[in-house]
Amino acid sequence: MEQKILLVDDERMITDVLEAYLLKEGYDVAKSDNGLDALRKAEAEKPDLIVLDLMLPDISGEEICRLLRKESDVPILMLTAKSGEDERINGIVMGADDYVTKPFSPREIVVRIGAILRRVRKAAPQREERLSFNNHELVLDLVKKEVTLHGEGISFTPIEYRLLSNMAKSPGRVYSRMDLLEKIQEDGFPYEGYERSIDTHIKNLRKKIEKDARGPKYILTVFGMGYKFGGTADDENASF
Known part of the structure; x- marks a missing residue:
């Protein structure tokens, strides 16, 4: 592909x-000339890599990188006219995978893109890309971060997706509210909620995936302890 x-x-x-x-x-290409459009396309088109200029008319490249890193680990190659060491360091600290100053050779950019993508593939953990439950009734694509129920796509907030995907990786395991809070905050995800706020996110999650939110079969309450995922995993799922 x-x-x-x-x-x-x-x-x-x-x-x-x-x-x-x-x-x-042989690459597929999407283009954007401003920050807001870039963020929309990054969300909608799920690119494998983003080449990002730092000097944009509406939102700085640094801010775009920061916003992307809240929800995605997509590789980012930064472009800039600034050649100072501080600028290069700041770009990497913000989450960029590589940094190129203008003017540059297009051939160099293509080579760097290929190198980054090879490095990402090599570093990626070998795991099943999808989790499927109850004869494909509920399916999670862990790479694209997409969820379908009865074949229909469901939209989640980043926090809801983190809750669902982490619980679905270990069906039957009981998670306390603190456990789930820590899962949400893994990898530096910026979340400042408290334990009881988990209940609100669970309630919203149930509304989206449960036929009967009061009698759930996926997100189950374990009284006095927390929550667990109750879906029956299909045989194709990998173990985590």
């Missing part, structure tokens, strides 16, 4: 030239 690259730069000539080089190498 073609890997998709999202090019984010307000200089049309740069994105057009990079697009031509990337298409020649």
Whole structure:
């Protein structure tokens, strides 16, 4: 399957030239010339890598990188006219995987993209990409972070998805509210809620995946202890 690259730069000539080089190498390409559109496309199109210019007309590249890192680990290659050491360090600290200063060679960008993607594939844990329950009634795609119920896609907040996916990885395991709070905050995810706020997120989650929220079969309450995932895993699922 073609890997998709999202090019984010307000200089049309740069994105057009990079697009031509990337298409020649077999990549799929999406383009954006501003920050708001880039964030929308990153969410909708799930690119495999983002080439991100730091100087955009509406939102800085640093801010876009920070917002993306709240919900995604998509590789980011930053482009900038700033060549100072501090700028390069700040880019990496923000979460970028690589940093290139302008002017640059399009061939170099293509080579760097390929190197980043190879590194990501090599570092990725070997695991089943999907979890399926109750004869494919509920399916979680752990790579795309998508969930379907009866074949229909369901929209979740990042917190709801983290709750569901972590519980679904270990059906039957009982999680206390503190356990779930810690799961939400893994990998630096910015969440400042408290234990009882978990109940509200569980309630909202049930509304989306349970036929009867008062008699749930997926997100079960274990009185005095917390919650557990009650779905029956299909045989194709990997163990975690």
